Amino acid sequence: xxxxxxxxxxxxxxxxxxxxxxxxxxxxxxxxxxxxxxxxxxxxxxxxxxxxxxxxxxxxxxxxxxxxxxxxxxxxxxxxxxx
Amino acid sequence: xxxxxxxxxxxxxxxxxxxxxxxxxxxxxxxxxxxxxxxxxxxxxxxxxxxxxxxxxxxxxxxxxxxxxxxxxxxxxxxxxxxxxxxxxxxxxxxxxxxxxxxxxxxxxxxxxxxxxxxxxxxxxxxxxxxxxxxxxxxxxxxxxxxxxxxxxxxxxxxxxxxxxxxxxxxxxxxxxxxxxxxxxxxxxxxxxxxxxxxxxxxxxxxxxxxxxxxxxxxxxx
Numbered sequence: 001x002x003x004x005x006x007x008x009x010x011x012x013x014x015x016x017x018x019x020x021x022x023x024x025x026x027x028x029x030x031x032x033x034x035x036x037x038x039x040x041x042x043x044x045x046x047x048x049x050x051x052x053x054x055x056x057x058x059x060x061x062x063x064x065x066x067x068x069x070x071x072x073x074x075x076x077x078x079x080x081x082x083x
Numbered sequence: 084x085x086x087x088x089x090x091x092x093x094x095x096x097x098x099x100x101x102x103x104x105x106x107x108x109x110x111x112x113x114x115x116x117x118x119x120x121x122x123x124x125x126x127x128x129x130x131x132x133x134x135x136x137x138x139x140x141x142x143x144x145x146x147x148x149x150x151x152x153x154x155x156x157x158x159x160x161x162x163x164x165x166x167x168x169x170x171x172x173x174x175x176x177x178x179x180x181x182x183x184x185x186x187x188x189x190x191x192x193x194x195x196x197x198x199x200x201x202x203x204x205x206x207x208x209x210x211x212x213x214x215x216x217x218x219x220x221x222x223x224x225x226x227x228x229x230x231x232x233x234x235x236x237x238x239x240x241x242x243x244x245x246x247x248x249x250x251x252x253x254x255x256x257x258x259x260x261x262x263x264x265x266x267x268x269x270x271x272x273x274x275x276x277x278x279x280x281x282x283x284x285x286x287x288x289x290x291x292x293x294x295x296x297x298x299x300x301x302x303x304x305x
Contacts, residue, residue, distance in 0.1 A: 011186070015231055016256065018191045067148075070141055070177065072184040073231050 003048045003056035006079045007064045010041030085110040088125040092117045092135035101131040104279030108295035117149040126302040127164040130171025143173035164208035165271045172273030183232035189256025198223045199251035207265040208301040209272040219290035221276040228275040230257040
């Protein structure tokens, strides 16, 4: 079976995020004052061939933890669903 | 004569400067493509600066799974001197051969300038015999040079004398002004500044040779 996976990666909470902070500073130029605590990150979308949702999730988790995110400075979330 | 391997990843761009600097420091240096799996016969290994594998994903993240990295790890495990300069430092942290990580500069600007460094440790393969407190003018050239690690790791680095170089004026938000660190044994070193670009008076400084000569000498004892 084919599953679709989304892995979101962002800097860990305690680590300064200059990109997020710069985006947040730019918001006032757009007249948006209601938005706070912007954190920048990235998403990876891919498909996984597996026999169950559990297996697909475990493959995606493994990929996220070993390659897509650097656990020294980043957190990640994994979302997997049947296609 | 000391034999140095300078590893070339697709996207490395400081390998020829590294070869030239190592030769001025008294070694013979050979370029080694990243698919090489055998580093026996070399006395020291340098991972040069650049943008290995385009710096895609994160600087160093893809380079650390290049075939050569198993040989680099084995070489380091045997106590051989391994030095990562700039992108090479990023590769060594991604490979887990050095603690911590390099994050984007805190001001999000690319740093390209001379930096004044202070030698913080005199036992690493890059600073053995160089007095602590020695000031060295060596250029930096990076976007992701801000050293980060958790509090526990920082404490361990300080307790075990693993901070090799500090910036006199912090250019990028690096924790504890860190410009370079080593592993606990001291044979694996990573630094953001480029000693190979400070090996000639014509280029403004020969302070890089202080480090490269120490490295070439360290490899004799390894």
